[in-house]
Amino acid sequence: MRKIVTGRHLVARSAITLVAGVAAAGFLVAPTATAAGIDGYAPEVARAAIAELSAQEGISPEAVVEILRxxxxxxxxxxxxxxxxxxxTAGGYLxxxxxxxxxxxDAAAAEDVRASGAEAKLVRHSTAALASAQDALESVPxxxxxxxxxxxxxxxxxxxVSDVATGGDLAALLRTADQLGDRVRVERVSGEMRLAIYNGEAITGGGTRCSVGFNTNRGGQNYIVDAGHCTRAVRQWNVGPSQGASFPTxxxxxxxxxxxxxxxxxxLWNGSTQRITSHATATVGQRIQxxxxxxxxxxxxxxxxxxTVNYAEGSVHQLxxxxxxxxxxxxxxxxxxGSVGLGITSGKGSGTSYYQPVGEALAAYGVTLNS
Structure with a gap:
């Protein structure tokens, strides 16, 4: 869903930055001492992450600090x-x-993993077997x-599968899932899976509001890497013109x-900032902001x-x-x-949110993160 700006336009600040906000209320404030000393984390980001993750996961602030470290x-x-x-191996997680x-x-691989200091978990399905199952599901309309x-x-x-799932052939999709046995788990959820358009410090154009994603450069020229559904919708922003859009897929x-x-x-909305010094692929179990x-x-x-998320506007893969x-x-x-960039906000479901991996976008446009 696209948010349309009516009346007074929201104008981005002249100094465009990557955006995260610390809510003025709603966070439990962790003791300052627990937020200190987490490499790569600005103190404000650490405090907010400690408070929220402690409440979400039912663990102490000290336990959250140890996880982040x-x-x-x-x-x-x-x-x-x-x-x-x-x-x-068949993937991994935290x-x-x-x-x-x-x-x-197999047991031999498990020994190798343990020798490297990680926990080994013996599983039934290979990466190839799971990829084949996902391909089979995605072959259904x-x-x-x-x-x-x-x-x-x-x-x-x-x-x-949302309770408002429509289009395509839901019966065929569920049949396919059943045929794939325990390689596939069907999860029933509520509400729409929709584009969560716009983020952070506002940018506007054509009556539409989106937000700055990651500031980047190529050959001395600055660019903003953003959501494709934003740049497809608007040609001229108050910060400059759209130069490309890849959406859907x-x-x-x-x-x-x-x-x-x-x-x-x-x-961070309070005059301070969190530096982004690198980018990486995300890992299941990783705590994020x-x-x-x-x-x-x-x-x-x-x-x-x-x-793969099947929005009403089209399917997007590898989120x-x-x-x-x-x-x-x-x-x-x-x-x-912390200081590592992972993705660009794409959309939301019921209790979930979806992100385009930022590394793919950087490679597609030949740009690098600004430091």
Whole structure:
């Protein structure tokens, strides 16, 4: 759904920044001492993440701090182990304490994983078998308000079907899921899966409001990487013209930034910022932050990867799914973990939010993150 600006237009600040917001109310304030010393996290981001994740997960603020301090090294371990073992693994994730778990297919691979300092979990289905199951589900004509994604924690592909699912052939989709046996889990959810258009510090054009995603550059020229459904809808923004749009299938776009300001930092709405110094792929179980002008700074965890979401406007593939709160007004902005950029806000479901991996967008346009 596209938010239309009526009456007084919301105008972006002259200094355009990546956007995350700290809500003025609604967060429990963790003690300052617990927010100190988390590498890559601005103190304000750490405090908000500690408070929200502690409430969501029912754990102490001190436990959240330990998770946030642990997970970056855990992600690196996962990447190294799964890269080295290749097809002998079936993906991996971070457990409730932020520690790495690698799915393996045999005892020898399990020993190798344990020797690397990660937990090994023996599973039944290979990456190839799960990919084949996902391909089979996606070969059925798309049904609006459904999604299909990989859950390495259960070693399954998850088919989420909303109670308002329409179009395509829902009966055929469910039949296919049943035929694939325990490689697929069907999950019933409520509400629409919709584009959560606009995020963060507002940009406007043609009566429409979206938001800055990631400030980038190419050959000395600044660009904004944003949601494709935003840049497809509007040719000229108050910060510059749209230069590209990939939507549906993907959900990324490019805006020429003519403002003369493009810092590589997330505004926190209180005069301070969170630097973004790199980008990476997301990991299931990773604790993350999401920014947006409607819900501002929210926190959560990565739930699934390689998710296909069948919006009413078209299907988008290979998205990141999280349980961080997002609402209309949040699209285009940043998914990040401390100083690491992960994705661009695409849409929302019931208790879920979806993100375009930022690395794919950077590669498509040949741009690099501003520092």
């Amino acid at each position: 642990t997970q970056d090294a855990s992600v690196r371990t996962l990447d190294q182990v799964t890269g080295r073992l290749g097809a002998r 457990d409730a304490k932020g520690k790495p778990v690698v799915n393996v297919l 798309a049904v609006k308000h459904t999604s299909i994604g990989l859950d390495p924690k259960t070693n399954q592909v998850v088919l989420s 993907n959900d990324y776009g490019l805006i020429l930034n003519t403002t003369g300001s493009a810092p590589g930092a997330v505004t 999401k920014s947006g002008s409607t819900t501002r700074l929210t926190s959560g965890s990565v739930q699934r990867l390689n998710v 990141i799914q999280t349980n961080a709160l997002a609402n209309p007004g949040d699209s285009g902005g940043c998914l990040f973990s």
